[in-house]
Amino acid sequence: MSEIEDFLDRIDLKRDEFIEAKALLEQGNQKEAASAILNHFRTRKEPLYLFSKDEAGSCLDPLVLKEAEDTLNKYIYGHQFGNMIDWHFNPTENTSRDNEWSWSLYRTIYWQPLVRAYAQTKDEKYVREFVAQMRSFALAWPVEPFMEDSTFETKFKFPGHAWRTIETGMRIYTNWLACFEVFRSSSAFDDESLMIFLDLIHDHAEFLMTHYSNHNRSSNWLSMECSALFQCGIFFPEFSKATSWFKTGYQRVMHEVLYCFDNDGVHMERTPIYHMVASIAFLQAYRMCVLNTIEVAPYMLSILERTAEYVMTLVKPDLSTPMFGDADRDDLTTSRSDTSLYEGMNLSFDPEDLNELRSYFKIMHTLTGRKDFLYVATCRKEGEAPAILAKRFDAGIYLMRSGYGADDSYALLHGVWLERGERSTHSHNDQGHLELMVKGEDILIDCGRYIYNSSCWKDWRAYFTGVASHNTIAVDNHIMGTVSGVERVRGVRTLVNKFEKKDDFWIMDISHNGYAFMEDSLFHRRRFVRLPNDIYILEDELTGPGKENHDIRLYFNFAPGTLQQESRTGYRYTTQKGTEHGFSVFCSDPDSLNRQLEGSEDPKGGWVSYGYPNRQPTPQLCICSHKTAPLRFVTIIAPYAVQGEVELSSVQAHVRIAGYSVSFGQEIAIGKDK
Numbered sequence: 001m002s003e004i005e006d007f008l009d010r011i012d013l014k015r016d017e018f019i020e021a022k023a024l025l026e027q028g029n030q031k032e033a034a035s036a037i038l039n040h041f042r043t044r045k046e047p048l049y050l051f052s053k054d055e056a057g058s059c060l061d062p063l064v065l066k067e068a069e070d071t072l073n074k075y076i077y078g079h080q081f082g083n084m085i086d087w088h089f090n091p092t093e094n095t096s097r098d099n100e101w102s103w104s105l106y107r108t109i110y111w112q113p114l115v116r117a118y119a120q121t122k123d124e125k126y127v128r129e130f131v132a133q134m135r136s137f138a139l140a141w142p143v144e145p146f147m148e149d150s151t152f153e154t155k156f157k158f159p160g161h162a163w164r165t166i167e168t169g170m171r172i173y174t175n176w177l178a179c180f181e182v183f184r185s186s187s188a189f190d191d192e193s194l195m196i197f198l199d200l201i202h203d204h205a206e207f208l209m210t211h212y213s214n215h216n217r218s219s220n221w222l223s224m225e226c227s228a229l230f231q232c233g234i235f236f237p238e239f240s241k242a243t244s245w246f247k248t249g250y251q252r253v254m255h256e257v258l259y260c261f262d263n264d265g266v267h268m269e270r271t272p273i274y275h276m277v278a279s280i281a282f283l284q285a286y287r288m289c290v291l292n293t294i295e296v297a298p299y300m301l302s303i304l305e306r307t308a309e310y311v312m313t314l315v316k317p318d319l320s321t322p323m324f325g326d327a328d329r330d331d332l333t334t335s336r337s338d339t340s341l342y343e344g345m346n347l348s349f350d351p352e353d354l355n356e357l358r359s360y361f362k363i364m365h366t367l368t369g370r371k372d373f374l375y376v377a378t379c380r381k382e383g384e385a386p387a388i389l390a391k392r393f394d395a396g397i398y399l400m401r402s403g404y405g406a407d408d409s410y411a412l413l414h415g416v417w418l419e420r421g422e423r424s425t426h427s428h429n430d431q432g433h434l435e436l437m438v439k440g441e442d443i444l445i446d447c448g449r450y451i452y453n454s455s456c457w458k459d460w461r462a463y464f465t466g467v468a469s470h471n472t473i474a475v476d477n478h479i480m481g482t483v484s485g486v487e488r489v490r491g492v493r494t495l496v497n498k499f500e501k502k503d504d505f506w507i508m509d510i511s512h513n514g515y516a517f518m519e520d521s522l523f524h525r526r527r528f529v530r531l532p533n534d535i536y537i538l539e540d541e542l543t544g545p546g547k548e549n550h551d552i553r554l555y556f557n558f559a560p561g562t563l564q565q566e567s568r569t570g571y572r573y574t575t576q577k578g579t580e581h582g583f584s585v586f587c588s589d590p591d592s593l594n595r596q597l598e599g600s601e602d603p604k605g606g607w608v609s610y611g612y613p614n615r616q617p618t619p620q621l622c623i624c625s626h627k628t629a630p631l632r633f634v635t636i637i638a639p640y641a642v643q644g645e646v647e648l649s650s651v652q653a654h655v656r657i658a659g660y661s662v663s664f665g666q667e668i669a670i671g672k673d674k
Contacts, residue, residue: 057119265306271325415494480514
């Protein structure tokens with residue numbers, strides 16, 4: 001069968017718009033019939049897309065044309081290709097050997113700047129480059145081997161292949177639909193190329209019909225798979241199989257939009273950027289339904305609103321997101337929210353804004369009318385500040401803040417509950433982890449994700465997912481929540497003993513089961529107290545049968561700045577802006593040792609990654625004890641001039657500071673010194 005015959009065979013010629021084409025085909029004029037069909041695709045008015053060709057050029061950020069020039073020159077993710085993209089080349093082969101680079105290449109998100117630049121300038125060079133790259137992709141990665149043989153992908157251990165379901169879905173909804181909408185009327189998008197592109201769309205939809213991860217992988221995959229399939233069904237009804245795409249995609253989307261999120265809107269993978277991936281994929285499907293008058297489930301907008309409220313609540317006073325789990329630092333104030341070199345999370349396409357986070361909240365404001373979404377979308381210029389100052393999410397994320405202004409303070413205690421049976425692909429070993437921002441400056445941070453196991457740097461992956469890159473307690477290098485005999489599933493749970501925020505103090509008190517499966521079980525209880533004037537006290541208690549000594553390490557990872565030891569228990573931490581804080585750590589073990597690292601590769605310690613796959617040095621402090629339970633630590637973080645007194649034993653602690661008295665026994669008692 002010829003390419004034209006194959007294309008015509010995929011079209012539903014019974015549709016009214018193809019009466020002329022059908023007649024031409026019956027007369028044996030295949031080329032003319034195909035031309036008539038392609039002309040329909042170029043000129044049709046419906047279905048509606050998220051934006052028009054004219055609207056696609058609305059963003060005037062200078063970065064648009066710069067990124068478009070990079071794509072024109074085939075400068076992709078830091079690598080300069082020659083005259084053509086080599087779709088099987090990966091520049092990390094002799095370094096990190098990271099498949100994520102190739103998978104990012106296959107997502108073709110760098111075609112978005114071509115769309116924006118063409119809409120702005122009407123210069124056909126951008127369409128010509130898209131056509132050339134699209135056609136070379138089609139030649140390099142035909143779908144047939146992957147459609148017919150599910151074991152075929154085992155031949156592509158490195159550098160990976162283009163037909164994982166995640167890339168298949170991502171291409172469609174992040175940029176291919178936009179490419180079609182904006183380029184379809186261009187003279188540079190010739191009939192042969194348009195036919196190839198439409199055949200590729202058909203291949204994608206058919207592949208997604210029969211290849212559905214359905215929670216056997218990380219669930220962010222299926223959010224992209226089902227949204228892309230559904231949007232193919234909405235946007236290309238001219239294909240004979242579009243009815244099946246629409247029906248199956250609709251069922252999957254309407255089911256998964258509720259299944260993937262908790263009742264309070266938290267995605268089951270428990271990490272901000274993958275939460276955003278899933279929320280945006282479903283949000284785009286919802287908007288396509290609204291534009292094309294398709295009935296949606298009555299709960300769809302409600303759960304999407306809750307997913308947005310969750311992200312809004314997480315946003316820190318500097319208008320960035322925390323990096324717990326596999327996450328980068330996303331920033332509302334920059335041109336792009338994500339700074340990753342590749343494997344980034346810029347997975348939406350707003351014609352007015354390059355920043356995914358700002359766009360997300362702007363759209364949610366439009367859909368819901370909520371002024372707090374507008375406040376975040378405009379970086380505090382419009383709308384009203386959110387009212388939520390303390391939130392205890394059922395997923396094990398506990399947050400308190402003084403406000404949403406640039407100089408407010410913020411504390412996040414992490415005790416994530418993984419979905420029962422869910423593979424823990426994107427969670428870290430971080431029960432009890434604390435992130436702390438004081439007056440708009442990061443003090444204690446999560447160190448990010450840096451690299452994945454798709455690379456050969458598995459030791460670095462282990463470090464960034466491990467306890468050492470978080471602010472909590474490690475015991476004997478045990479992976480928290482490990483269930484004996486069960487691979488990649490961690491049965492970790494956190495109990496909230498107390499969560500109370502008042503004008504003069506904050507209290508968060510949690511315990512977790514992360515070390516229950518050790519030979520000699522240990523149980524970690526962490527209590528966090530904030531006193532007036534940004535004085536923070538952290539108390540860690542370890543209990544258990546106490547049959548043997550353990551390697552117990554309390555880690556603190558600071559934001560980039562300087563950490564100077566001034567006494568056995570006291571440190572001075574200075575932020576990059578020059579703000580000084582006192583940092584004191586006390587242990588009931590008199591033989592405990594302190595270790596300070598910054599940018600160390602052996603042993604690994606003192607690193608932060610704000611974007612994949614980059615890392616930079618940052619101060620890290622570790623307090624080490626080789627004792628059995630019970631054991632107790634007390635940490636004080638305060639303005640540098642403020643001094644405190646600590647009385648500490650393995651069974652209780654008492655702190656006096658700035659006129660306050662705080663006792664840690666079975667309960668917490670806070671009072672004022674007389």
